[in-house]
Amino acid sequence: MDSTFRQIPxxxxxxxxxxxxxxxxxxxxxxxxxxxxxxxxxxxxxxxLIDAILPKTGSSIRxxxxxxxxxxxxxxxxxxxxxxxxxxxxxxxxxxxxxSSKSKGSILGDKTRMETLSKNELAxxxxxxxxxxxxxxxxxxxxxxxxxxxxxxxxxxxxxxxVGQSETVVKEMVDYFLLLMLAGGGDELQGIKRGIMEMxxxxxxxxxxxxxxxxxxxxxxxxxxAVHLFPAHEAGWTVPVATCSALEKTGIKSVWxxxxxxxxxxxxxxxxxxxxxxxxxxxxxxxxxxxxxxFFGKANIQEAISEKEALISARKISxxxxxxxxxxx
Amino acid sequence: MDSTFRQIPxxxxxxxxxxxxxxxxxxxxxxxxxxxxxxxxxxxxxxxLIDAILPKTGSSIRxxxxxxxxxxxxxxxxxxxxxxxxxxxxxxxxxxxxxSSKSKGSILGDKTRMETLSKNELAxxxxxxxxxxxxxxxxxxxxxxxxxxxxxxxxxxxxxxxVGQSETVVKEMVDYFLLLMLAGGGDELQGIKRGIMEMxxxxxxxxxxxxxxxxxxxxxxxxxxAVHLFPAHEAGWTVPVATCSALEKTGIKSVWxxxxxxxxxxxxxxxxxxxxxxxxxxxxxxxxxxxxxxFFGKANIQEAISEKEALISARKISxxxxxxxxxxx
Numbered sequence: 001m002d003s004t005f006r007q008i009p010x011x012x013x014x015x016x017x018x019x020x021x022x023x024x025x026x027x028x029x030x031x032x033x034x035x036x037x038x039x040x041x042x043x044x045x046x047x048x049l050i051d052a053i054l055p056k057t058g059s060s061i062r063x064x065x066x067x068x069x070x071x072x073x074x075x076x077x078x079x080x081x082x083x084x085x086x087x088x089x090x091x092x093x094x095x096x097x098x099x100s101s102k103s104k105g106s107i108l109g110d111k112t113r114m115e116t117l118s119k120n121e122l123a124x125x126x127x128x129x130x131x132x133x134x135x136x137x138x139x140x141x142x143x144x145x146x147x148x149x150x151x152x153x154x155x156x157x158x159x160x161x162x163v164g165q166s167e168t169v170v171k172e173m174v175d176y177f178l179l180l181m182l183a184g185g186g187d188e189l190q191g192i193k194r195g196i197m198e199m200x201x202x203x204x205x206x207x208x209x210x211x212x213x214x215x216x217x218x219x220x221x222x223x224x225x226a227v228h229l230f231p232a233h234e235a236g237w238t239v240p241v242a243t244c245s246a247l248e249k250t251g252i253k254s255v256w257x258x259x260x261x262x263x264x265x266x267x268x269x270x271x272x273x274x275x276x277x278x279x280x281x282x283x284x285x286x287x288x289x290x291x292x293x294x295f296f297g298k299a300n301i302q303e304a305i306s307e308k309e310a311l312i313s314a315r316k317i318s319x320x321x322x323x324x325x326x327x328x329x
Numbered sequence: 330m331d332s333t334f335r336q337i338p339x340x341x342x343x344x345x346x347x348x349x350x351x352x353x354x355x356x357x358x359x360x361x362x363x364x365x366x367x368x369x370x371x372x373x374x375x376x377x378l379i380d381a382i383l384p385k386t387g388s389s390i391r392x393x394x395x396x397x398x399x400x401x402x403x404x405x406x407x408x409x410x411x412x413x414x415x416x417x418x419x420x421x422x423x424x425x426x427x428x429s430s431k432s433k434g435s436i437l438g439d440k441t442r443m444e445t446l447s448k449n450e451l452a453x454x455x456x457x458x459x460x461x462x463x464x465x466x467x468x469x470x471x472x473x474x475x476x477x478x479x480x481x482x483x484x485x486x487x488x489x490x491x492v493g494q495s496e497t498v499v500k501e502m503v504d505y506f507l508l509l510m511l512a513g514g515g516d517e518l519q520g521i522k523r524g525i526m527e528m529x530x531x532x533x534x535x536x537x538x539x540x541x542x543x544x545x546x547x548x549x550x551x552x553x554x555a556v557h558l559f560p561a562h563e564a565g566w567t568v569p570v571a572t573c574s575a576l577e578k579t580g581i582k583s584v585w586x587x588x589x590x591x592x593x594x595x596x597x598x599x600x601x602x603x604x605x606x607x608x609x610x611x612x613x614x615x616x617x618x619x620x621x622x623x624f625f626g627k628a629n630i631q632e633a634i635s636e637k638e639a640l641i642s643a644r645k646i647s648x649x650x651x652x653x654x655x656x657x658x
Contacts, residue, residue, distance in 0.1 A: 050647040058644070143649065194560050195524035226555035231523050279641050279648060286652045287634070288621065295620055305616070312608050315387065318379040319608060320472065323615045 013045055017052050023090075023152040025124055032126060035143045050143055053150035058275070060092075060149045061263060064170040066160040067180030068192055072206045074113040075246035076180060077157055081114070083252055085122035089155055092124040092148040093117070096141050096170055097161035124153060138169045139289075142282055145173065167196045172278060175271060176259055178202045183212060183219035198230050201239060202258060208243035208251065216243040235270035237262055304329060342374055346381050352419075352481040354453055361455060364472045379472055382479035387604070389421075389478045390592055393499040395489040396509030397521055401535045403442040404575035405509060406486055410443070412581055413484055414451035421453040421477040422446070425470050425499055426490035453482060467498045468618075471611055474502065496525045501607060504600060505588055507531045512541060512548035527559050530568060531587060537572035537580065545572040564599035566591055633658060 016034075019027030035046040067073045081091045093114070117123045126144060145156050158174055160166045171177050179200035197203075203223050208216035224241040233239060240258045244251030263271065295301060308322040345363075348356030364375040396402045410420045422443070446452045455473060474485050487503055489495045500506050508529035526532075532552050537545035553570040562568060569587045573580030592600065624630060637651040 047647065047650050047653055051650050054644060054647055139649075143647075146647075192560050194527040194562075196527075197559060198523040198525075198527055222554060223558060225551060226558050229552060229555050230526060231521050233523075276642050279644075280638055283637065283641050283648045283651055286648060287655060288617070290652055290656055291620060291624055292617065308612065309609055312612050313605050315383060315608075318376065318383055318472075318475075319612045319615060320468075321376050321380050322612055323619055324376055326616060327619055 010048075013049060013052075017049060020049075020053065020147065020151050021056060025151075028124060028147060028151045029126070031147045032140075032144045035147070036140050046143075050146060053146065057146040057149040060145075060154055060156045061176065061259065062145060062156045062158065062174040063259065064158050064160075064174035064177040065180065066167045066170060066177070066192070066196065067206070068182060071180040071182050072246050073159055073180055076204075076206055076244070076252075077159060078114040078117050079246045079249055079252055080255060081117045081123055081155075081157065082120065083249075084155055084256065085117075085120050088122070090122045090124075090153045091117075091120075091155045091157065092126070092151075092153040093157045093159065094126050094141055094144050094148070095159045095161045096137060096166045124148065124151075137166075138173065139282065139286055142173050167193060167199070171199050172281060175266075175274065176201045176262055178204060178255070180204050180206050181219065181223070182207055183215035197226075201233070201237060201262065202255070203227065203239060203241045204251075204255065205241075205243045206246060209245035209248045213243070219243075235262075235266045235274075237265060301326075339377075342378060346378060349378075349382065349476065349480050350385060354480075357453060357476060357480045358455070360476045361469075361473050364476070365469050375472075379475060382475065386475040386478040389474075389483055389485045390505065390588060391474060391485045391487065391503040392588065393487050393489075393503035393506040394509065395496045395499060395506070395521070395525070396535070397511060400509040400511050401575050402488060402509055405533075405535055405573070405581075406488060407443040407446050408575045408578055408581055409584060410446045410452055410484075410486065411449065412578075413585065414446075414449050417451070418483045419451045419453075419481055420446075420449075420484045420486065421455070421480075421482040422486045422488065423455050423470055423473050423477070424488045424490045425466060425495045453477065453480075466495075467502065468611070468615055471502050496522060496528070500528050501610060504595075504603065505530045505591055507533060507584070509533050509535050510548065510552070511536055512544035526555075530562065530566060530591065531584070532556065532568060532570045533580075533584065534570075534572045535575060538574035538577045542572070548572075564591075564595045564603075566594060630655075 016027055016031060020031050031049060034042055034049065037043065037046065065073060065077060067076075077093055081093060084091050114125060118125050141158060145158070148156050158170050160170050177200055179197065179202065181203060183205055203220075205216045205219045205223070220241050220243050227239045227241055230239075242251055242254060242258075244255065246252070266274075296305070304326055308317065308326060311317040312319060312322055345356055345360060349360050360378060363371055363378065366372065366375065394402060394406060396405075406422055410422060413420050443454060447454050470487060474487070477485050487499050489499050506529055508526065508531065510532060512534055532549075534545045534548045534552070549570050549572050556568045556570055559568075571580055571583060571587075573584065575581070595603075625634070633655055637646065637655060640646040641648060641651055
C-alpha cells in the first residue's frame with residue numbers, strides 16, 4: 001500500500017477530489033488505491049471522498065464483459081474501447097478477479113493485454129484489485145466505477161478475469177452484460193458457470209474470421225434459437241446474438257449500436273430502477289459481509305465451524321444441532 | 330401449532346422415533362410438525378429427534394420438480410408417483426412455497442391436487458410449511474426429507490409451489506432437478522427465473538397430448554439443441570429432453586429410467602459429494618441466517634436500515650458511509 005495515502009489530511013483530500021473531477025488520471029489512480037486500502041484511517045478518508053464525489057457519478061454506461069476462456073476478451077475490449085475513444089468517448093476498463101493479488105504483476109499483464117488502449121489518452125485501464133474481505137473486491141470495483149464516473153469517463157467496462165468466479169458479481173454492478181463466446185462443440189464452455197448464459201444481455205460469437213465465419217454464423221443461429229427459449233428479459237429487451245472479429249475489426253460497431261438501443265429502451269424506467277436496486281443490494285451485501293466478518297473473524301468461531309463441518313460431512317451430527325451448539329458456545 | 334407437541338417428554342420422543350422408523354405416517358406427520366415449531370422447547374426436542382434418526386437417513390433419491398405455471402406439475406407428480414408406488418416404492422411429496430401459510434388451506438389444496446396419490450398407502454403428501462425465518466422454510470423441508478427417509482420413503486419429491494421464488498432453494502436440496510415445460514411461444518416462461526433452465530438435470534415437455542404432440546416434439550428438439558449450448562453438467566450427465574403426457578400417461582416411465590441412469594452414473598462419486606456439499610452449504614446458510622436474525626431482528630437496526638436505504642436510493646449517501654454509520658450506531 002502506498003504510504004502517501006496514510007493519514008491523508010483534509011486539504012490533500014480536497015485537492016485529490018478536485019484533480020479527480022478534472023479528469024486527472026493520476027488522481028483517479030490514487031483515489032482507487034485509497035478506496036482499496038484496509039487501513040482504518042484510509043477507510044475514513046475514502047468514505048469522505050466517495051461521499052464528496054457522489055453527486056458527480058452515475059452518468060456513464062456500465063458494461064460487463066465476460067467470456068469463455070480463449071474467447072478473446074482482451075482483444076475485443078482493445079478494439080471496442082479504441083473504437084469508442086475514436087468517437088471522443090472516454091473509456092475506463094476495470095477488472096474483477098477474486099483470486100488475484102496485485103503484487104503478482106497483473107498491472108503489467110493488463111498493459112500488455114491491451115497495448116493500444118493502454119496508451120490511449122482517453123482510456124484508463126485499472127487492473128483488478130486484490131481483496132480478502134468477503135464481498136470486498138466487488139465493493140471496491142463498485143466504488144472504482146463511481147470514481148471513474150466522477151473523473152468523466154463515459155463508458156465503464158468491467159471485465160471478469162479468471163474463470164467462473166465473478167460473472168454473477170459483475171452482472172450485479174453493470175447496466176449491460178455482454179457474453180463472449182466461440183463457435184465450437186461446447187467443450188469450451190467448461191469455464192463458465194451454469195446459469196450465466198441466461199443472464200447475458202448480449203451474446204457475441206468472437207473470432208468470426210479466417211476459416212471461421214460460417215461456423216460462427218451457425219453458432220450464432222443456434223444461440224439465437226436458444227435465447228428464445230429463455231425467460232424474457234425484465235426490461236423487455238431482445239437479447240442480440242451476433243458474430244464479430246476483434247482481429248479483423250468486424251461486427252464491433254453494431255455492438256455499440258445495440259448498447260445505445262438498450263439504453264434508449266430502458267431510459268427513465270428499468271435503467272434507473274435497476275441501478276437503484278443494485279445500490280440497495282450492494283448495501284445489504286456489505287452489511288451482511290461486515291456482520292459475518294465480525295463473527296467469522298473470531299479464531300474460536302473459525303475453529304468451531306471447521307469442527308462442525310467435519311462432523312456434518314461425516315453425518316455424525318445434524319445441521320440443526322451444529323448450529324445450536326455453535327451459538328450456545 | 331398442535332399443542333400435543335409442546336414440552337414433549339423424552340419417553341414420548343422415543344416412541345415417536347420408534348413409530349417413525351416403523352414407517353408410521355401419523356408419526357411422520359407429527360415429527361414434521363415438531364421440526365416446524367418455533368417454540369424453544371419444541372426446537373430442542375426436534376434437534377434430539379433429528380440427531381437420533383440421522384443414521385437412518387440418506388437412502389432415498391431426492392427429486393426436485395419445478396415448472397412454468399400451467400405445465401401440469403401436480404398431474405405429473407400424481408401419475409409419476411402412482412407409477413412408482415405400483416412398483417412397490419414408497420413416495421413422499423413435499424412442497425416449498427415461501428409465500429404460503431398453512432392456515433390458508435393448502436393442505437386441502439394438496440389433497441385435491443393429487444387425489445389418487447393422496448389416497449395411496451405407499452405415498453405421503455405433505456403440504457408446504459409456512460415460515461417466517463429467512464432460510465427457515467428451506468431448512469424445514471431439508472429436515473422433512475430426512476424424516477421421510479427415516480420413515481422408509483424411497484423417493485422424495487420436492488416440488489416448488491408458487492412462481493419464481495424457490496427454484497434455486499429446491500435445486501440445493503435435491504439430487505436431481507426436473508424442469509417441466511410446455512410447447513409454446515415463450516410467453517409461458519414469465520413465471521420462471523432467468524438461470525433456472527441451465528440448472529435442470531432433465532427437461533420434460535408436458536401435455537404432449539390431444540393436438541399437441543407435434544408441437545411438443547418441436548419444442549423438445551429446440552430445447553435439446555439449446556442444452557448443447559450450455560456449460561456441461563458437473564457430473565458429466567447429458568441432460569435428457571423429452572416429451573410426456575400426464576393426461577395420457579405417456580413418457581412417464583422413461584423419466585424414471587433416466588433418473589436411475591443418473592443415479593448409477595453418479596454413484597460413489599458426484600452423488601455423495603454433492604450431498605456432502607449440500608449439507609455444508611445448508612449449515613453455512615443456517616449460521617448466516619441465525620446471525621442475521623439476531624442482528625436484523627432488532628427494532629432499531631431495522632429502522633436504521635430503512636433510513637439508510639432511502640438515502641442510498643436517493644443517492645444522498647454512499648453505500649460505504651451507510652454501512653459505516655450503521656455499525657457505529
